[in-house]
Amino acid sequence: MTAEEVAGRLRNGMTIGIGGWGSRRKPMALVRALLRSDVTGLTVVSCGGPDVGLLAAAGRIRTLVAPFATLDSIPLEPHFTAARQRAAFDLVELDEAMFMWGLTAAAQRLPFLPVRAGLGSDVPRVGPHLRTVVSPYADGEEFVAVPALRLDAALVHLNRADAQGNAQYLGPDPYFDDLFCQAADTAYVSCEKIVDTADLLKDAAPQSLLIKRPFVTGVVQARHGAHFTSCAPDHDRDEPFQRAYARAARDPEAWQAFTDRYLSADEEAYQAEVAAFHEERT
Amino acid sequence: MSSRSTNETTRAEYCVVACAEAWRHAGEVLATPTGTVPTIGARLAKLTFAPDLLLTDGEALLIGDVPALGARARVVEGWLPYRQHLALAATGRRHVMMGASQIDRHGNQNISCIGDWARPTRQLLGVRGAPLNTLNNPTSYWVPKHSPRVFVEQVDMVCGVGYDRAAAAGPSATRFHHVPEVVSNLGVFDFATPDHSMRLRSLHPGVTVEQVLEATGFALTVPDDVPYTRAPTTGELRLIREVIDPERARDREVPA
Numbered sequence: 309m310t311a312e313e314v315a316g317r318l319r320n321g322m323t324i325g326i327g328g329w330g331s332r333r334k335p336m337a338l339v340r341a342l343l344r345s346d347v348t349g350l351t352v353v354s355c356g357g358p359d360v361g362l363l364a365a366a367g368r369i370r371t372l373v374a375p376f377a378t379l380d381s382i383p384l385e386p387h388f389t390a391a392r393q394r395a396a397f398d399l400v401e402l403d404e405a406m407f408m409w410g411l412t413a414a415a416q417r418l419p420f421l422p423v424r425a426g427l428g429s430d431v432p433r434v435g436p437h438l439r440t441v442v443s444p445y446a447d448g449e450e451f452v453a454v455p456a457l458r459l460d461a462a463l464v465h466l467n468r469a470d471a472q473g474n475a476q477y478l479g480p481d482p483y484f485d486d487l488f489c490q491a492a493d494t495a496y497v498s499c500e501k502i503v504d505t506a507d508l509l510k511d512a513a514p515q516s517l518l519i520k521r522p523f524v525t526g527v528v529q530a531r532h533g534a535h536f537t538s539c540a541p542d543h544d545r546d547e548p549f550q551r552a553y554a555r556a557a558r559d560p561e562a563w564q565a566f567t568d569r570y571l572s573a574d575e576e577a578y579q580a581e582v583a584a585f586h587e588e589r590t
Numbered sequence: 591m592s593s594r595s596t597n598e599t600t601r602a603e604y605c606v607v608a609c610a611e612a613w614r615h616a617g618e619v620l621a622t623p624t625g626t627v628p629t630i631g632a633r634l635a636k637l638t639f640a641p642d643l644l645l646t647d648g649e650a651l652l653i654g655d656v657p658a659l660g661a662r663a664r665v666v667e668g669w670l671p672y673r674q675h676l677a678l679a680a681t682g683r684r685h686v687m688m689g690a691s692q693i694d695r696h697g698n699q700n701i702s703c704i705g706d707w708a709r710p711t712r713q714l715l716g717v718r719g720a721p722l723n724t725l726n727n728p729t730s731y732w733v734p735k736h737s738p739r740v741f742v743e744q745v746d747m748v749c750g751v752g753y754d755r756a757a758a759a760g761p762s763a764t765r766f767h768h769v770p771e772v773v774s775n776l777g778v779f780d781f782a783t784p785d786h787s788m789r790l791r792s793l794h795p796g797v798t799v800e801q802v803l804e805a806t807g808f809a810l811t812v813p814d815d816v817p818y819t820r821a822p823t824t825g826e827l828r829l830i831r832e833v834i835d836p837e838r839a840r841d842r843e844v845p846a
Contacts (some may be wrong), residue, residue, distance in 0.1 A: 329672060375716055375717055375718055375719070376715045376716030376718045377715070377716060378715060384714065388713065389712075389713035389714075390713075392703065392709075392710055392713035393709065393710055393711065393712070394709070395708065395709040401702065401707075401717055402674055403717055403720070404718055405679070405680070405719060405721075405722040405723050406718075406721075408676055413611050423722075424680065424722070424725050424762060424765075425719075425721045425726070426721050427721075427725065427751075427760070427762040427763040428704075428721075428724075428725065428748070428751035428756045428758065428759035428763040428767075429717070429720070429721035429724075429748045429749060429750075430747045431721055433715060433748075434707050434747070449761065449765070450760060451762060466624070480649055480651060480669075480671065481649060481650040481671040481672055482671055482673070483671075483672055484672070484673065515712065530646065574714070
């Protein structure tokens with residue numbers, strides 16, 4: 309598939325899970341394709357990074373389900389903070405473990421999972437849909453019952469995949485990418501490189517095979533498709549470009565110039581402009 | 591005019607030792623520091639009086655050596671990806687020191703947003719794992735700039751759960767709840783009072799009780815005799831200055 313074809317399968321009002329974490333291994337090429345489409349009114353489920361920032365800046369998010377948004381080396385995601393401060397979308401703010409068990413519940417076809425997190429905090433105050441459950445055993449303890457975070461579609465970016473959707477991460481952390489795919493009715497994997505199935509384990513251990521083909525709808529080859537987030541070991545985060553993104557995001561005029569230059573044409577043009585950005589710096 | 595001897599212990603170095611002390615009796619658990627000074631503190635603790643601590647590289651690896659700040663570890667002793675880190679918190683084998691944009695006298699902490707949650711005046715990170723941390727493993731806090739804007743009567747969004755809120759939430763919330771201490775650039779604080787409200791435990795040398803009270807936006811318990819935070823030993827100072835933080839990143843977080 310192409311990233312454009314993935315975006316073409318998404319509909320207004322869908323609930324879309326986005327893999328990766330903060331500014332790490334985000335499916336940015338798919339997000340950029342989504343930005344080039346007209347799809348809007350989305351519920352976005354994400355350990356937020358610039359994926360959330362870009363979609364929020366473009367006004368595509370109706371509801372965000374997230375425990376945080378960050379650019380890692382830049383603690384606060386500027387578009388996310390600005391969008392929150394103008395109440396641009398509804399937020400379902402979950403603790404990180406609640407988020408993980410919500411995705412797990414969805415993947416396991418359970419309505420909820422109990423978690424010792426949230427009680428006593430303001431998470432239930434700002435999330436009045438949350439309920440608690442009492443242990444049926446002798447302890448009688450009360451827990452938050454995290455509702456399943458079922459998704460219409462999942463977008464993830466991995467290092468390698470075969471054409472059938474067996475996808476492999478070669479970096480240190482799988483994040484929740486397999487859970488996102490299992491929790492979704494349709495899942496789209498972009499990867500640095502599509503390889504023959506027989507080559508997946510040429511230089512890697514079997515536990516690097518994170519995502520299994522029954523949970524994948526389509527595979528997209530997108531070299532540097534996580535840019536500007538990190539995609540270890542294929543490439544690090546592009547820190548100079550991330551700084552340029554964050555600077556532009558804080559000023560409407562600069563942001564207009566940024567979108568004109570980088571986000572108005574296709575992925576190939578984006579990657580060419582990024583290369584030009586680095587040439588200008590040297 | 592007097593000039594400061596370069597050998598004089600700086601405020602940042604007192605803060606490092608105060609943070610390290612938080613892990614003294616932690617045992618064989620993961621130390622999860624947030625911020626520069628707590629990171630130096632955790633590494634100092636591991637190199638001295640708490641050798642059993644586990645440390646991460648800030649991402650998914652447990653490191654087997656103690657590198658300088660910013661340097662790569664040469665030894666990896668374990669794998670701790672994000673999902674396992676969250677699961678580890680639930681085992682209790684972890685003592686985290688988080689930051690706090692706001693903290694109140696019962697130890698409720700906020701890193702989510704300032705103002706009305708529905709439309710904050712200042713959006714911050716989000717709750718992250720603070721609700722999980724505080725109900726499952728010891729959670730201390732580090733505040734590099736002690737001020738009435740941080741030490742507030744009431745936090746705008748309870749992320750990390752304090753003693754009063756945990757008690758009100760019931761036994762499942764209090765079962766493993768423990769906020770051992772709060773370290774700031776002015777002193778060390780704990781909740782060793784009958785109602786678990788915040789108490790001044792020690793002042794960093796050079797700080798007065800009046801300064802602390804002025805910088806605190808709620809009624810702080812101040813004992814009659816407040817000791818000073820202990821000074822680093824010669825060996826600890828050498829480890830801080832030569833081994834862990836030769837670039838003096840600590841001074842950027844807590845200026846002299």
